[in-house]
Amino acid sequence: MEGRKKVTTRMLRDMKEKGQKIAMITAYDYPSAKLADQAGVDVILVGDSLGMVVLGYDSTIPVTIDDMVHHTKAVTRGTKHAFVVSDLPFLTSHLGTEHALRAAGRLMQEAGAKAVKIEGGEEILHVVRACVAAGIPVMGHLGLTPQSVHQLGGYRVQGRDAETAQRLIRDARLLEEAGAFALVLECVPEELAREITNAITIPTIGIGAGRYCDGQVLVFHDVLQISSEVNPSFVQAFAEAGAVMQEGICRYVQAVKETRFPQEEHVFHLSDEAMATLYGGKGLSRK
Secondary structure (H helix, E strand, O other): OOOOOOOOHHHHHHHHHHOOOEEEEEOOOHHHHHHHHHOOOOEEEEOOOHHHHOOOOOOOOOOOHHHHHHHHHHHHHOOOOOEEEEEOOOOHHHOOHHHHHHHHHHHHHOOOOOEEEEEEOHHHHHHHHHHHHOOOOEEEEEEOOHHHHHHHOOOOOOOOOHHHHHHHHHHHHHHHHHOOOEEEEEOOOHHHHHHHHHHOOOOEEEEOOOOOOOEEEEEHHHHHOOOOOOOOOOOOOOOOHHHHHHHHHHHHHHHHHOOOOOOHHHOOOOOHHHHHHHHOOOOOOOO
C-alpha cells in the first residue's frame, strides 16, 4: 500500500460517484487499527460496540465518552491512511446541543478522530447541523440503532413495513440535507437499502443491509473470528485467527508447566566479574 493517500470525506463521495466500493471495519485498539490500515481499509470505525466486543458488556449502553476517547486515541495512533470515525455514545446526542458538541470535540481534539458517528434520524438533526457548523464531519446511522435496542424491542431487522421504510428514506434525506457526509444502514431489507442508496448523494455503508450499499462494514473480531460470540447471518468470517491464537496460548501454557520455557536462548546472565562481586567469589551456578 505504498504511496496510498489519506482517505478524506471528498474521496469517499468520489468513490460513490465512480461506483467504487468502500471497505470499512470496526476496530478498537492500536494493533487492530494498524493491521486494518495496512490491509487497505478505507474507513475505521471506533464503534461503541467496543462495550460488547472488548469490555464485556451486554450492550453498547454502558459505554462512556471517556471509553470512546481512550479507544479512539489508540486507533488513531495505529492509523496512517484510513479515515477514522468515532461513535458518540449513548444519550450524548440527547442531552443538548452543547453537550453533544463538547463530546464530539473531545473525540476530534483529544482522540484524533476525523469524524463522529451519530445514531438516529429526524430527532438528532439539530446535533448534526451544529457539529457540521463547528467543522466536525458527521456520519449518520439508521435502521437498527444499538443505542435504542431496548426501545426497538431487541436486535431486529428494521424497515420491513411500508411506514417504517418510508420514514427511513425520509430520515436519510434529512441527514444528507443536514450535512452528514455518509450514512450507515444497519439491518434493513436489501431493497430498502438500495432505495436509500439511490435516493441520496452521500455514501451508504451497509451492515446486514444487502449488496447495493456503497460500502460495507464489519467488526474486526467478527471478520477474523477472535473471541466472537455473536454470529448473525449477515456476518462472514474471512479468517479463523481466534483458533490460531488460542492454540498458541495453549502451547505456551503447556511449555511453562512442563518447564520447556524459557530455554537458554531466552535468559540473560551476569558477567563473571559481577558474579564475583555479588557472591564473594563463590560464583553462581548457571545450571
